[in-house]
Amino acid sequence: MASAKDRILDNFEDILIKEGERAATMDAVAAAAGVSKGGLLYHFPSKEAMVEGLCNRLAELSAEDAERISSAPEGAARYYVRTSNYVDSPLDRAIVALARLVQQGHPAAANTFAQIQELWLETLELALGSRPVAQAVKLIGDGLYFSATFFSPDAQQNQMADGEMEALLQQVDALVGRG
Amino acid sequence: MASAKDRILDNFEDILIKEGERAATMDAVAAAAGVSKGGLLYHFPSKEAMVEGLCNRLAELSAEDAERISSAPEGAARYYVRTSNYVDSPLDRAIVALARLVQQGHPAAANTFAQIQELWLETLELALGSRPVAQAVKLIGDGLYFSATFFSPDAQQNQMADGEMEALLQQVDALVGRG
DNA sequence: TCAACTGTACCGTCTGGACGGTATACTCGC
DNA sequence: GCGAGTATACCGTCCAGACGGTACAGTTGA
Numbered sequence: 267m268a269s270a271k272d273r274i275l276d277n278f279e280d281i282l283i284k285e286g287e288r289a290a291t292m293d294a295v296a297a298a299a300g301v302s303k304g305g306l307l308y309h310f311p312s313k314e315a316m317v318e319g320l321c322n323r324l325a326e327l328s329a330e331d332a333e334r335i336s337s338a339p340e341g342a343a344r345y346y347v348r349t350s351n352y353v354d355s356p357l358d359r360a361i362v363a364l365a366r367l368v369q370q371g372h373p374a375a376a377n378t379f380a381q382i383q384e385l386w387l388e389t390l391e392l393a394l395g396s397r398p399v400a401q402a403v404k405l406i407g408d409g410l411y412f413s414a415t416f417f418s419p420d421a422q423q424n425q426m427a428d429g430e431m432e433a434l435l436q437q438v439d440a441l442v443g444r445g
Numbered sequence: 446m447a448s449a450k451d452r453i454l455d456n457f458e459d460i461l462i463k464e465g466e467r468a469a470t471m472d473a474v475a476a477a478a479g480v481s482k483g484g485l486l487y488h489f490p491s492k493e494a495m496v497e498g499l500c501n502r503l504a505e506l507s508a509e510d511a512e513r514i515s516s517a518p519e520g521a522a523r524y525y526v527r528t529s530n531y532v533d534s535p536l537d538r539a540i541v542a543l544a545r546l547v548q549q550g551h552p553a554a555a556n557t558f559a560q561i562q563e564l565w566l567e568t569l570e571l572a573l574g575s576r577p578v579a580q581a582v583k584l585i586g587d588g589l590y591f592s593a594t595f596f597s598p599d600a601q602q603n604q605m606a607d608g609e610m611e612a613l614l615q616q617v618d619a620l621v622g623r624g
Numbered sequence: 625t626c627a628a629c630t631g632t633a634c635c636g637t638c639t640g641g642a643c644g645g646t647a648t649a650c651t652c653g654c
Numbered sequence: 655g656c657g658a659g660t661a662t663a664c665c666g667t668c669c670a671g672a673c674g675g676t677a678c679a680g681t682t683g684a
Contacts, residue, residue, distance in 0.1 A: 270663080286549035288467065292640060303641090305664045313640065368595050369548045370465035379595060398612035402585060405613075409584030412591040416547050416558060433577035434584075441616055449628085471674060481630045482675095488628095492674065 271309050274299045275319050282363040287370045292316075314374070317367060321378040324360040328382040331357055332389045342393030343403045343442045344435055346386070350407035351426055352414030365415050394442060402441055406434070450488050453478045454498050461542040466549045471495075493553075496546060500557040503539040507561040510536055511568045521572030522582045522621045523614055525565070529586035530605055531593030544594050573621060581620055585613070 268276070277298035281290040292313060296306040310316040331349075338345035352358050367375035386407075390400035426434070447455070456477035460469040471492060475485040489495040510528075517524030531537050546554035565586075569579035605613070 284550075288549050291638080293638090301663095302665045304643090304645095304666065307641070308662085308664055311641090365595075366548055369545055370467050371463075376595065383592075383595075398609075398616055401609070401613055402616040405585040405588030406581060408588030408591040409586070412587040412594075413562075415591075416544075416555065430577075430580070434580055437577055437581040437620055441619060470672080472672090481632095483631070483678095484629050486675075490675095 270299070270301060270305070271319070274301065274306060274309060274316070275323060278316055278320060279359050279363040282366045283359060287366045290366075317372060317374055320360065320364055320367075321374055324357075324364050324378055324382065327357045327360055328385065332385050335386070335389050336393055341442070342390055343399075343438050346390060346403060346407050347410070347435060347438050348431065350410040351431060352411070358414070361411065362415055365411075399441055403438060406438065449478070449480060449484070450498070453480065453485060453488060453495070454502060457495055457499060458538050458542040461545045462538060466545045469545075496551060496553055499539065499543055499546075500553055503536075503543050503557055503561065506536040506539055507564065511564050514565070514568050515572055520621070521569055522578075522617050525569060525582060525586050526589070526614060526617050527610065529589040530610060531590070537593070540590065541594055544590075578620055582617060585617065 274295060278290060278295045281294055281298060292306060293303055295316070296303045299306065306316075310319060335342050335346055340348075349355075352362070364375050364379060368379050387400060387404055390404055391397050394400050394403065453474060457469060457474045460473055460477060471485060472482060474495070475482045478485065485495075489498060514521050514525055519527075528534075531541070543554050543558060547558050566579060566583050569583055570576050573579050573582065
């Protein structure tokens with residue numbers, strides 16, 4: 267089995283995504299992760315520490331993703347937009363979970379988030395050779411996350427149909443083509 | 446002075462935007478609105494009722510906005526994207542405030558939100574004559590709200606520079622031009 | 625007179641976290 | 655090879671404070 271720490275973070279994410287920040291109490295996370303409250307507090311001595319754990323996880327995952335954006339055969343723009351559609355990947359989950367915390371005004375989470383936003387914009391600008399185009403592409407991706415952030419509880423429901431996504435990607439091609 | 450009900454909703458919004466859902470307690474809202482807790486409960490007999498009040502406010506404001514989208518001289522796409530940049534208008538505030546509640550899994554808020562998303566997409570599609578283009582434009586706008594949702598506490602900081610916005614609008618023109 | 629409050633006292637529930645205890649594995653001097 | 659000590663990984667209980675909400679008696683301006 268995964269380490270207890272990972273299991274706790276997984277379940278913390280899960281509750282944040284499905285039920286919101288308010289439901290993600292220490293008790294609820296402990297119960298979901300199959301440990302006692304005392305056990306949880308052994309691994310993360312405070313809720314703050316648990317949030318920090320999630321921040322670190324997101325930072326790692328998004329750094330990996332930035333590399334994939336740069337080296338995607340289909341092109342950075344297409345890759346970025348396509349993968350912005352919520353598919354419940356580890357990165358998707360970490361983003362949406364942390365987004366919930368940012369919305370509660372959590373400073374550490376907001377910091378992490380600001381950093382990865384910056385990272386992505388720079389990565390796109392470098393790949394696409396234009397800041398306005400990079401910005402437009404990033405905003406489309408952000409828009410997709412925005413929707414995911416709102417309707418993710420029934421993740422299946424709000425996923426774009428394949429055809430719809432391809433149509434959107436063609437709009438992206440049009441933007442980038444004008445570079 | 447505005448009616449007490451409006452003042453209460455204004456301050457409810459304000460706390461939601463600046464400090465998150467968790468900080469928006471009945472006590473905090475009452476204090477901010479300058480009424481006693483008993484007074485707040487006189488106007489809104491429960492927190493649920495207060496949320497409903499905010500939902501109704503947003504529904505009204507967004508219906509008005511939809512009309513403005515359709516009839517904007519600069520074109521629906523430009524108008525939609527330009528006004529998606531957070532400028533602390535009554536509509537902006539209502540959206541971001543309710544977004545906080547949706548993120549907490551609040552069903553009434555989620556419902557209202559889903560409805561106005563639908564309304565905007567339909568309005569854009571009607572005006573632009575293409576669903577994929579409407580979707581791309583709407584996503585760019587959503588992306589702008591997404592950013593606002595994250596960094597609105599220091600609203601000045603994250604506002605786009607005029608030049609940046611104009612550059613973005615030219616990307617939008619490019620999308621729509623191909624309609 | 626009456627709606628629109630204020631102020632206070634209170635209740636049941638939930639929350640983060642402190643705390644003391646326990647089982648097990650490992651290390652180390654002898 | 656063995657007893658003592660230490661570190662790790664938990665468990666279960668308790669607590670102060672915050673929360674939404676109730677109840678109700680009193681005040682005030684039109």
